[in-house]
Amino acid sequence: MNIFRFAGDMTHLMSILILLLKIYATKSCAVGISLKTQELYALVFLTRYLDQFTDYVSLYNSVMKVVFIASSLAIVWCMRRHPLVRKSYDKDLDTFRHQYVLLACFVLALLLHEIFTFQEVFWAFSIYLEAVAILPQLVLLQRSGNVDNLTGQYVLFLGAYRGLYIINWIYRYFTEDHFTRWIACVSGLVQTALYADFFYYYYLSWKTNTKLKLPA
């Protein structure tokens, strides 16, 4: 464990908790938040942590896996079940066909994995899925331009998580003799590029919104 990875995990957790708090605590509507992206994230954790009960890495690792699964499912539950929130979720805007993404990632995982076992294929699937899970949110943001519920902190922590993980991989590459995580690194770079695109549209929406608000 290095400080970059620990900080990356913490900022990742913070981004999830900020979104959960925003949706649940303020009972605010979930306009502008893509339920599909949140469902894909929950699926990423569920398929990645299948080894939760078979391989023990550390207490930190086991606890964080439970926290990630619980918090991501809590967001999905809130957006699907919570009477106040679900009414406001605009499903006719959140129309990204994520089935295709699921299928593409699964086929890719069947072709590209470290070892052809059930857990390893689903681990690779979760890595690819995490890279593209932001797409429904990106499309929704391009359509709605609404950043009210996607607070700046959420985007900030999401970016910090990606940046710190890339530094973590560079650090491990130079300090550990045979550190090769090609699947995670290449997919992580694709994910970071998509996040950069998301941040760009977030900034544009935020800028136009502030301009719109000015004359009022």
Added chain:
Amino acid sequence: EDEAPTKDEL
């Protein structure tokens, strides 16, 4: 056979 490295990252 070479074992896949343990998945120590979250």
